[in-house]
Amino acid sequence: MNNELPLYQCHKRVRAAKIEHINVFNENGDAELICEGGYETSVAGEWLARVAPPGAAHSLIGGYIVQYGDGYASWSPAAAFEDGYTLIEQPKPAEPQPPVQAPPVDRSAQQLSSGEPVDDEHRMINPATGLQKDYVVLTAEERAKGFVRPVRNTYVHVGHGAKFDGPVQMTRGSGCGAATTISRDIAETYARDPKFYSGTFCIGCRTHLPLSEFVWDGTNEVVGS
Numbered sequence: 001m002n003n004e005l006p007l008y009q010c011h012k013r014v015r016a017a018k019i020e021h022i023n024v025f026n027e028n029g030d031a032e033l034i035c036e037g038g039y040e041t042s043v044a045g046e047w048l049a050r051v052a053p054p055g056a057a058h059s060l061i062g063g064y065i066v067q068y069g070d071g072y073a074s075w076s077p078a079a080a081f082e083d084g085y086t087l088i089e090q091p092k093p094a095e096p097q098p099p100v101q102a103p104p105v106d107r108s109a110q111q112l113s114s115g116e117p118v119d120d121e122h123r124m125i126n127p128a129t130g131l132q133k134d135y136v137v138l139t140a141e142e143r144a145k146g147f148v149r150p151v152r153n154t155y156v157h158v159g160h161g162a163k164f165d166g167p168v169q170m171t172r173g174s175g176c177g178a179a180t181t182i183s184r185d186i187a188e189t190y191a192r193d194p195k196f197y198s199g200t201f202c203i204g205c206r207t208h209l210p211l212s213e214f215v216w217d218g219t220n221e222v223v224g225s
């Protein structure tokens with residue numbers, strides 16, 4: 001037996017980028033990797049589970065995702081990658097989108113989510129669910145005038161004191177951690193007017209709490225900001 005293994009030299013070309021942020025965007029753990037230089041690529045949750053220690057996807061930040069021609073992808077520490085590879089071609093990253101120009105919101109353009117006019121009774125709480133009878137939203141016509149934030153439909157109850165490294169939560173805050181998904185009209189109302197609501201419902205706590213206790217799922221952006 002010989003414990004010195006055979007020697008190889010790499011002659012493959014690979015695509016690679018240094019990971020700066022990891023945005024997990026669904027319950028399978030599939031994620032968008034935001035990389036240095038304005039590049040991004042998506043990976044399956046299984047890939048993250050294979051290359052990162054459990055619960056430590058953030059440890060991949062600062063290293064490279066390396067894509068081989070056959071669809072295989074691996075992760076490499078920065079020093080090992082930069083030592084072994086020379087950059088030969090840099091595709092131009094997509095131009096950043098200009099900020100959305102939307103006219104100022106008209107908050108008087110309200111209705112209930114059910115389509116009915118706003119009444120006094122909509123705030124009545126259903127004791128079985130903790131939900132209100134109905135919720136105020138901006139009218140479809142008002143929402144169609146343009147969004148000032150992405151339309152997002154799921155937020156996480158992180159509570160106070162949560163710490164983030166990029167979008168990855170490092171320290172659990174006081175919240176219950178539940179992810180609540182909202183209806184399209186409410187999601188669009190947030191996107192049209194981020195400060196329209198002052199509080200929101202948590203499916204885990206079954207009650208309404210201040211927006212400052214929630215972040216949009218997969219981000220470190222506080223709901224209402």
Ligand SMILES: [Zn+2]
Binds near residue numbers: 157176
């Ligand atoms: Zn909660």
